[in-house]
Amino acid sequence: MKRLLALALTLVLSPSAMARDSFQICWSIYVGWMPWAYADQQGIVDKWAKKYDIEIDVVQINDYVESINQYTAGQFDACTMTNMDALTIPAAGGVDSTALIVGDYSNGNDAIILKGEKDLAAIKGQSVNLVELSVSHYLLARALESVGLSERDVQVINTSDADMVAVYTTDDVSAVVTWNPLVSEIAAMPDSHIVFDSAATPGEIIDMLVINTETLAENPNLGKALVGAWYETMALMSAQTPEGAAVRTFLGEASGTDLAGYDAQLASTQMFYTPAEALALTESQVVYDTMKKVAEFSFDHGLLGEGAPDAGFIGIETPAGTYGSTTNVKLRFDPTYMKMAADGEL
Incomplete structure (x- = not known):
């Protein structure tokens, strides 16, 4: 039994x-x-x-x-x-x-977008809105390396992807890192410029x-x-x-x-x-x-x-x-x- x-x-x-x-x-x-x-x-x-x-x-x-x-x-x-x-x-x-x-x-779908600036180096001293500690943060670090800068040269502001577009439309936000379809939407806004994207880091x-x-x-x-x-x-x-x-x-x-x-x-x-x-x-x-x-x-x-x-x-x-x-x-x-x-x- x-x-x-x-x-x-x-x-x-x-x-x-x-x-x-x-x-x-x-x-x-x-x-x-x-x-x-x-x-x-x-x-x-x-x-x-x-x-x-x-x-x-x-x-x-x-x-x-x-x-x-x-x-x-x-x-x-x-x-x-x-x-x-x-x-x-x-x-x-x-x-x-x-x-x-x-x-x-991603072969360009993730990108850094600046408002009013066309050169990545202009990001120095700016606050950058992104999903902190995500691939956007990683892309930012790789981009900064490419122009001799580091994260000490910017201030990262954690922002949900759900809020990214709305945040970018405010006057005090001038730099974001995000992914499509948000990239396409933000880049289409007046005086917005993609200054670095994931095509520069293929396969990463x-x-x-x-x-x-x-x-x-x-x-x-x-x-x-x-x-x-x-x-x-x-x-x-x-x-x-x-x-x-x-x-x-x-x-x-x-x-x-x-x-x-x-x-x-x-x-x-x-x-x-x-x-x-x-x-x-x-x-x-x-x-x-x-x-x-x-x-x-x-x-x-x-x-x-x-x-x-x-x-x-x-x-x-x-x-x-x-x-x-x-x-x-x-x-x-x-x-x-x-x-x-x-x-x-x-």
Whole structure:
């Protein structure tokens, strides 16, 4: 009897017996993440979830950093974010996370905009509004380096992306760092000038869908469904046909612009429309080198957690090798599911 009871408890408590069938992912407005809106509203996510006998709820969060905070707190199973924010928020918070989909890198979508000045050097002595300690902060640091300045030469003012446009319209704000579609909106305002953008740092601001590593390990069908839905949507939106234009029109309107505006944002985004394109970056030395730079910046700004002794405190696993601690890996670039998509195994 005791053996039967023990066996029953084992079955009840084992991960396979407790396999989940319902999940939530979140995303925020950005040109490279808008496809989740189409995949959700057009039933593509539901179709792939049904294929694997699960349910996936796709939720839009208007505040980017808040979406990552909610993921880190366990309210979502996966969330869209950049490589740096994946390191400094969930990974630094102890949440082991995996880059399930490497969707693109910013190739001009992130930018520094000055009001009334056309030269980056004019930023010296100014207050700069940005989402503090985000990739915008990282881009600012990289830009300042390029003209012999440092963060000591400016004053950073933390500003939510949800408030950025409204803040810029005020008389006392003259410099912002942000991302599209906000860049396009702000740059279109009178006497506004983009003085530096992420095209100068190719491959350094990577946009991803990040998933809880433990959740993925216990529920591989979630990874398969999400990747399958993503690449089906990529094929639809990248088609140079009237149907493809209709998808991009939907994405443009959903992000507050139109087809021309959205296509302009895509032009400054290195989208990976196929899994093979995503794998080419993910499996390259570029990701390792980029994450080393990002980790060093993050450590210098105290973003790797209290008591982090060096930039390698948090291990970052990439196909090219692990940067930092091999016993404290909390961020992983795992190409497994993108490979499945490339090989037609989903």
